[in-house]
Amino acid sequence: MSWQPSASLERLAQRAAINRQIRTFFDDRGVMEVELPVLGRAPVTDPFIEPIRARCNGATRYLQTSPEYAMKRLLAAGSGPIYSLGKAFRDGESGRRHNPEFTLLEWYRPGWDDTRLMDEVAELVGHLHPGVVVTRLRYRDWFVEHLGIDPHRATGAELAAVGRAHVEIDLDESDRDAWMDLLVTHVLEPRLPEGLVLVSDYPASQAALARIVPDPTGQPVARRFEAFLNRMELANGYWELTDAEEQRQRFETDLAKREGYGLPQYPIDESLLAALTAGMPACAGVALGVDRLLMTLLKAEGIADVLSFDTERA
């Protein structure tokens, strides 16, 4: 194992410069930087995000997989627009585009919806990457154009039939979301144009913490969006759910899903639910992977090339 850094010193200097640009971008817009705990009592309940467990003062804590819940508590406390530029941790995620600890830029805009926030994502990326071409796309149109299938209405069997034409995998028809994810990662993402692509109106089954609202055709969709930069997933945003009761149901649905997949169970974050009950302003929020942004801006092959020390060298 080498003691040397994974990234060149030149890239680390560029990284520092981009951090400064990000902070100036938000400072100029009156968005306050906040620092959040890395050690939390409860992790997220997302079925496919695994927290790293830690011991602290004799109790179990979880390294935060994103600062989302803590930031929402600040919003409920009346913080106004806020951003965080810090580390997030996800167990089991290692690869060319993944490192178990990574830098997440997350921000919230009270009074905004996902559409307006997508504009700001484009402005931020354009600020850091002048001249970047921005394309907007609805999740449904993405599937219809390339695969000839409506992801909101297709049955599992239909999705699996299209999926099997492109992907060899041992997966049954019941897991609609897995088939949609496979079609995105194996077929649709590689066909995206160069530049920033904002994909909106995700399937309701993949709403996570986004509101579910009927689209212009009457189809209930998640007001969730994802940003892709040069065919790489970069950011994920929501017009945020603010209803405490619905939030609790989604936590419970997540935990039931985890059980179905044989994944560990985690405590529900009661502090977040209490904050939502007290009242969180309507808002939109987004989390953006800074290391991936740097990979594109600095033309790096892998995530390790923009990290001082990747997980193999840490």
Next chain:
Amino acid sequence: MATYSINDFRAGLKVMLDSDPCSIVENEFVKPGKGQAFNRVKLRNLKTGRVWERTFRGSENLESADVMDREMEYLYNDGEFWHFMEPESFEQHQADKNAVGDAAKWLKEQDKCVVTLYNGAPLAVTPPNHVELEVVETDPGLKGDTAQGGNKPATLSTGAVVKVPLFMNVGDVVRVDTRNGEYLGRAKE
């Protein structure tokens, strides 16, 4: 037999898939932020040589394949089998046509090869990257023509046919890259 979870996947790992031994060529971790983790894996079927892509989910496991690569000396061909010997134990192995495949045309007695054993029996043979073989048949050389440019086919002692420069003659020994069949030069000696 050991099993591997997809977290153990890396290039070179030998696993059983659909009852055939396979070698992992490439492994890419793929995970949409909110979605399931997948591994996109390129595998080589060690029996057929076929390389293809297959995707695995986070929960899947594969059995390890009892496959190992051994350096051996090529001894001789008896008309049906190619015979190899492990240099330290002197243990001998015979490989059939399927196992030797294209390597046959590069095998010279006493050369060191890599023999891939599957459950103890030869499954594949990899010749040395560079071999030195005698030209046994080619058009006569043009005297004094040592200039560059122009080549002609030459049959080597093992039966391989490679393109050599016009000045090479029967009896000359050439150095060849077995991975692409290219002439590298006249063997020094």
